[in-house]
Amino acid sequence: MTRGATYPALLTGLSCLVLTLFLASLLVGPARLGMWDCLRALFGQGPEMLQLVMREIRLPRALLGVMVGAALGMSGAVMQGFLRNPLAEPGLVGTSGSAALGAVLAIQLGLAAAFPLGLPLAALVGASGSVILVLLLAGPQGGALALILSGIAISALAGAATSLVLNLSPNPFAANEIIFWMLGSLADRSMLHVWIALPFMLVGAALLLATGRGLDALTLGEDAAASSGINLTRLRLTLVAGTAALIGGATAVAGAIGFVGLVVPHILRRSVSGRPSRLIPVSALGGAAMVLAADLAVRTIAPERDIKLGVLTALIGAPFFLHLILKTRRSGA
Amino acid sequence: MTLLMLSDMCCTQDGRQVLDGINLSIAPGEFVGLIGRNGAGKTTLLRASLGLIPAQGWSSLADMSVRERARAAAFMPQGREIAWPMPVESLVALGRIAHPDAASASDRAATEQAIAALELQGLRHRAATSLSGGEQARVLIARALAQDTPLLMADEPIAGLDPAAQISVMRLFAGLAAQGKAVLASLHDLGLAARHCTRLILLDHGRIVADGPPAKVLTAGHLAQSFGITAQMSVGPEGMLFQVIDTASSQGAN
Numbered sequence: 001m002t003r004g005a006t007y008p009a010l011l012t013g014l015s016c017l018v019l020t021l022f023l024a025s026l027l028v029g030p031a032r033l034g035m036w037d038c039l040r041a042l043f044g045q046g047p048e049m050l051q052l053v054m055r056e057i058r059l060p061r062a063l064l065g066v067m068v069g070a071a072l073g074m075s076g077a078v079m080q081g082f083l084r085n086p087l088a089e090p091g092l093v094g095t096s097g098s099a100a101l102g103a104v105l106a107i108q109l110g111l112a113a114a115f116p117l118g119l120p121l122a123a124l125v126g127a128s129g130s131v132i133l134v135l136l137l138a139g140p141q142g143g144a145l146a147l148i149l150s151g152i153a154i155s156a157l158a159g160a161a162t163s164l165v166l167n168l169s170p171n172p173f174a175a176n177e178i179i180f181w182m183l184g185s186l187a188d189r190s191m192l193h194v195w196i197a198l199p200f201m202l203v204g205a206a207l208l209l210a211t212g213r214g215l216d217a218l219t220l221g222e223d224a225a226a227s228s229g230i231n232l233t234r235l236r237l238t239l240v241a242g243t244a245a246l247i248g249g250a251t252a253v254a255g256a257i258g259f260v261g262l263v264v265p266h267i268l269r270r271s272v273s274g275r276p277s278r279l280i281p282v283s284a285l286g287g288a289a290m291v292l293a294a295d296l297a298v299r300t301i302a303p304e305r306d307i308k309l310g311v312l313t314a315l316i317g318a319p320f321f322l323h324l325i326l327k328t329r330r331s332g333a
Numbered sequence: 334m335t336l337l338m339l340s341d342m343c344c345t346q347d348g349r350q351v352l353d354g355i356n357l358s359i360a361p362g363e364f365v366g367l368i369g370r371n372g373a374g375k376t377t378l379l380r381a382s383l384g385l386i387p388a389q390g391w392s393s394l395a396d397m398s399v400r401e402r403a404r405a406a407a408f409m410p411q412g413r414e415i416a417w418p419m420p421v422e423s424l425v426a427l428g429r430i431a432h433p434d435a436a437s438a439s440d441r442a443a444t445e446q447a448i449a450a451l452e453l454q455g456l457r458h459r460a461a462t463s464l465s466g467g468e469q470a471r472v473l474i475a476r477a478l479a480q481d482t483p484l485l486m487a488d489e490p491i492a493g494l495d496p497a498a499q500i501s502v503m504r505l506f507a508g509l510a511a512q513g514k515a516v517l518a519s520l521h522d523l524g525l526a527a528r529h530c531t532r533l534i535l536l537d538h539g540r541i542v543a544d545g546p547p548a549k550v551l552t553a554g555h556l557a558q559s560f561g562i563t564a565q566m567s568v569g570p571e572g573m574l575f576q577v578i579d580t581a582s583s584q585g586a587n
Contacts, residue, residue: 229403
């Protein structure tokens, strides 16, 4: 029986990893610049050009990497804990599909080109719409199954509507832009994107961190949780609202980035002995590390080809999924 | 003083009357065995009285707020679900979720006491999902015990346990009752129920057919009518002995 490192040590280790990757993200880029100069420029010293690069290009990209990754990892951990299923992922409640639909409409209708916040705001409107719809469909007392089914229905609907927009798009450039946006990326984002996503991320994170006790109790099933003092209706509401705020915020600024929310809680589950409440902060850190690392890889492996972040995470995620299937098959046999 | 009071409880599921006018109350010091055939309504009675499923009538527990109820009664459901490979120790400590304001020392003490009561010391660091079914059942009983409530409700707590473990769980429950707590457990082993329970409630088609001390409930008439069996019961120096002989219908055919 292997016993993982102690919980505080795990949190410290992961925080150090995120910090290292964050610094690397700040220091690595197409413009080869000295490390010292970069850091000085970040704090407003040195040549103005360099200050601009650091504060308006690299800093928002690194910050968004942390925020988006943490949002994906955390909501994945909560979703898996709530549904007691390691295959659950944050997209299940339909938020990412609906946020994407909002963004796609903004691009198609020219809203995104008209003013810089048009796209993220439209995505957030889409995300909020999905929450209201899911809660209406699943009902206030709806169980976990009703929640997933409504989420899947809304995802399918949003996906179909997105396809319809693409289908009817008269302008090949708009279609191209939509497709590239949907692949998910952190390139060319500004501090404006950070500020628009931040409040949603903070609210979402606060809501999801509060679900820890309830998720721990749910390890033993809904009856055991309800009889040990957990208000399941409130838990469900907190979870849907928190996930939507995080995923809506993340999709609004970075597009659809898959597999992080599924894979990260999986990798880290053993290190917290399966305990759902501890998996939440640990997965937030793990998700941040994974997105930062993937974004670094996108920038360093083929900087001239502009590989999208979402493509890379899916490329890493899918084989990992196969590995999981093989492992389950071995242990089940 | 009563720990659970049900009055005129009815519950309908899919158009079928599962509970039909249940009245009962449980006082401190009682170890009540809930008996009856498969589908008689035992699980529904336990869940409805906790307010986990909607039902008509009144239940003192369902009437409480969720947090109050968790400190009045602990529940071990029949479906022995353990979703994640958590260590036994942490799993037992989940019972303390019902006491968010308790000091960590009393949390520790209650958890340790429950682990000792179910003899789980040797398993405490093992992942609960890797244990055998009977061991998992003992872990889940310990979890309910750690909740430290005046009333413990358990749905078939001893199913799947080895004989020694069954007896020690029944002794444990009887001991809790002797300390002034109360236990309400659905049981299928009538022999153990007869020996250890202070009171039996016989459920048939959602109604209480008999309610009283074991000797009054396990009569030949009740056994034939509600269980379809014949049995022999005697009181020896070891206490009450109950032995099932045959199904009532096959004896009738002889």
